[in-house]
Amino acid sequence: MSRHSGRVYRLAYGITRNQADAEEIVQDVFLTLVRKGAGFEGHAALTSWMYRVTTNVALNKRRGKRRELEVSLEEHLPTYLEDGHRAGDRSYLLADWSSTPEQTHLSAEARKILENAIDGLPDHYRAVLILRDVEELSNEEVAAIVDDSLGSVKSRLHRARMVLREQLTRRLGTRS
């Protein structure tokens, strides 16, 4: 049970960004599981059910909450010149903080920046990011869980990562 509850909690917290909400979701999911009994054909069916229910409940819980924290995605996506090349200050475009020693592991500062940046993603983007990059599910599995098209999942994931990358670069990039 511990492995499953850890997984459900991680996803619930990842989407709601709130411990109390995540705990309530874990209890709801496991209560439903207890009531359902052994109605799953194998481990994969159970895991997939848990991801789907957790995602739906967590997104419902978030509905209408904390919208004021959401960042504007467009402001954090790369901009281009008419010829399709990157626009912007060249030293900023060349900023590569990826191999600076303090970023090899997650420094306290990078963690804080990332947590705020993840908080600021729209809920459906954050859900896809957690399912793909934390739970390491495939795009196809995520599309089934969030009941959306593969194209939409891939687009949200890419945009979410770009938004996070931009916020890290704005804070860390010019120091390298």
Add this chain to the structure above:
Amino acid sequence: MTCKDAIAILADYLESALSPELIEKLEEHLRDCAPCRAYLATYRKTKSLAADAARVEMPEEMKTRLREFLLAQLRERR
């Protein structure tokens, strides 16, 4: 290939989901474009740092509360 084309396919590139022809075009672009090389390096790093930041553990006391909650529910059902 332009920077816009290159950045649009970075996620597929990291997942090895591009055709050999597109990989060749992208890598050719990356050889000549320092900003896109920096973008790819920081994009890739962001992916792993974000996963680390979001990989939270369920607190022990919460696990205990969940066990007690479920046991109480099971007792009620008997």
